[in-house]
Amino acid sequence: MYGTPELPPGFVSLPYANPKAPKGGRMVVGEVGGFDSMNPYILKGEAPYNIRSHVVETLLGRSWDESFTLYGLLAESVETGPNREWVEFHLRPEAKFSDGSPVTIEDVIWSFETLAEKGHPRYRSSWEKIDRYERVGERGIRFDFNTVDNELPLILGLRPILRKADWDGRDFAESSLDRITGSGPYIVGEFEPNRYVEFVRNPDYWGSSVPYNQGLNNIDTIRYEYFTDANVVFEAFKAGELSYFREGNPAKWKTDYSFPAALNGDVVKEEIPHRRPAGMEGFVFNTRREIFSDWRVREALIQAFNFEFINQTMNDSVYPRRTSYYANSDLAMSHDAAEGAVKSLLEPFADTLVPGTMEGYSLPVADIAGRNRSGLREARRLLQEAGWRVDDAGVLRNGSGQAFEFTVLLRSDRNEAIANMYAEMLARLGITMRQELVDSAQHNTRKSDYDYDMMVNVWGLSLSPGNEQYLYWGRDGVNTPGTRNYMGMDSVAAEAMIDTMLTAESQKEFVAAVKALDRILMAGRYVVPFWFSDVSLVAHTAEMKHPEALPIYGDWIGFLPEVWWIEE
Structure with a gap:
């Protein structure tokens, strides 16, 4: 994309592949x-x-x-x-x-x-x-x-x-x-x-x-082999039916690998590092729904989410939070006021940007003990400012008497556990969050049609964002089904930053445009962000091997199974 390829003419193989790897298995x-x-x-x-x-x-x-x-x-x-x-x-x-x-x-x-x-x-x-x-x-x-x-x-x-x-x-x-x-x-x-x-x-x-x-x-x-959920996949791996398992829970990584095959060396645990952007995962607000159209309401629900408590409960506080769509990379935005080239790119759109985009935006930090008093106070203030108040029965309602209630679409029991904790936190504000657990086929159909109030989604982002960003955040996706603009984001400024990314003549200009886009996404408060890991936790059979040299993307596209081999 910029500069020259690292591999010279006549190269033997990609640097993270073993050209002498045996075939078979x-x-x-x-x-x-x-x-x-x-x-x-x-x-x-x-x-x-x-x-x-x-x-x-x-x-x-x-x-x-x-x-x-x-x-x-x-x-x-x-x-x-x-x-x-x-x-x-x-x-x-x-x-x-x-x-x-x-x-x-x-x-x-x-x-x-x-x-x-x-x-x-x-x-x-x-x-x-x-x-x-x-x-x-x-x-x-x-x-x-x-x-x-x-x-x-x-x-x-x-x-x-x-x-x-x-x-x-x-x-x-x-x-x-x-x-x-x-x-x-x-x-x-x-x-x-x-x-x-x-x-x-x-x-x-x-x-x-x-x-x-x-x-x-x-x-x-x-x-x-296809299974109903990740727990069943793990049980099949323990039983020796599968060759590897990617673990997403660091607490289980510590405690759940004492089965016989792991103890006798037939199963190997590996932590594979990477230097790719964290991407974004979390509860996604569908801003096509009137209830989530106001950024103050979205910020209130972000304030109510006690990340520190949930991360401790789910992950032993091992993982850091996704504070940016490009965290863990040089493309991540700063959290203070915009400066230099980033500021210059955003200034023409200042009137369309929500507070925090130019001034700087950071996610709230809550109390691990679980009460999150300061976050809930700020959430109440923002909700009142947006026209929502608690009635005598403890229900949050707007000026028309509509109760603040919505449904989160889920397909993972792990996300169900997070949603249960979040629902309890929102109940303190008079908000009712229901859960709807559906199978994979239903989830994909409803996701494609934007048929949900809120859902959990993951956007995997690379070190070379480009045209796919229109698919993720482009204005066409507000009404056109099948894009990945799941939040219904409608931003002229975001599309202008993508345009700049695609026409940039230098790496410096490109990076500034990505950082500016990152600010628009984060300050837009479209997602309640979860955590991320800068390592992949992979357990596999001892016969599975891979080269010592790892790609900068680590355990991602093009790595497993592409460069692995079987050594009996």
Whole structure:
């Protein structure tokens, strides 16, 4: 994205892969939820996300040891204009789908057009920035842009390339259990909807000699088993049915791994550090609901959330709080008044920004003992200022007599425990918070349609935020279903910061725009933030191995199972 790639021409492998890793073995992974489709690129149905990483390939591949650098995968070359006003890709002549048919420019064009017209909405915005495209020779294609967007050549390089013939006589937008024919290292093996799916390594994989792939995709069979909740997954791991388990509770990490396999060394515990942004997780206010449209009300509910007490109860106070969407990285905002380039970017929108954006915003710190008197006092003050008062029966009501009550949508028993504590805290203000626990399919549908008052969500953010930020915070997402603007955020200033990120000509300007966006998000009070961890807690069978060198993103995309291998 900026500067030059770290790896030189003729590199042997990615720095966090072992090119000498042995091939073979079998891995069984536990997943919470289910699936009823084999197409992960459309809104309808729920498909295994692993199809995107195991089966389908892109023109370029990402190195997770750099902020945002891509190397050749299906494409043997890429060229851009001096101002990135166009990009040209040339396919490798040896690139083939798993059925042996060649990957052609026709497949590339069909994939781009179909994803934009019938695929998930996230693919549409980039296609709208293409002025025209044309074939270049037998294996080349050039895209000319109508918008200044320095990230666009990279985004197009990461578009999935599908086999056009797979959809002859079929509607791409309709959910189906027909297997996708990809060009990737795995093919879809046996599966049963909502039960399991297997990915089998293709012994005739065309890309086995490509430098980018050296040391990747080492395991012969990867089977994903689907369960009702995380507790059942853990019990299956203890019973030896699964190969690894990611632990999200540090208290359990200390106390719950004394089962026989862990004591005799058949199971290994590892803490894998990372340097990626914390992202955001917490209770999300749906500001499309009138009850949460006032920032003062949202701040009041943030004040009422005793994070210190809940973190101690749930995590032994091990984890720090998410005080920024980009915490744990150089992209995180400061909590004092905006200065320099950040201030200059925000000033034109000062009249539209809520208090705290320019002046500085920090989350409240409560009393671990659990009473949180100061937080509740501030919450009452803000609620009164917003027109809410407690009646003689102890119920918080507005001027129209409407009671302050809402429902939080949940699908995890762990989040249910947090919600129970939060509900008790809100009850002291005269607020009723109900809980609705639904299965994975219902949760995904209602989340996509914004059919909730409040829910828990996680936004995983990277060191290279770009076009996806429109999907997360863009104004189109207020009414368009299927985006990740779950809070209903409607901010001209936020979109201007994203615009600046995409047109920045230097890393310094880019970072300033991200910090400014971070301020808009935090001061907007759209989420009651939870905690985060700068390490991943992974327990796995002793036969599972990974290289000593770790990517800066740690245990994230492209790491497990991609660079791991089985050593009997």
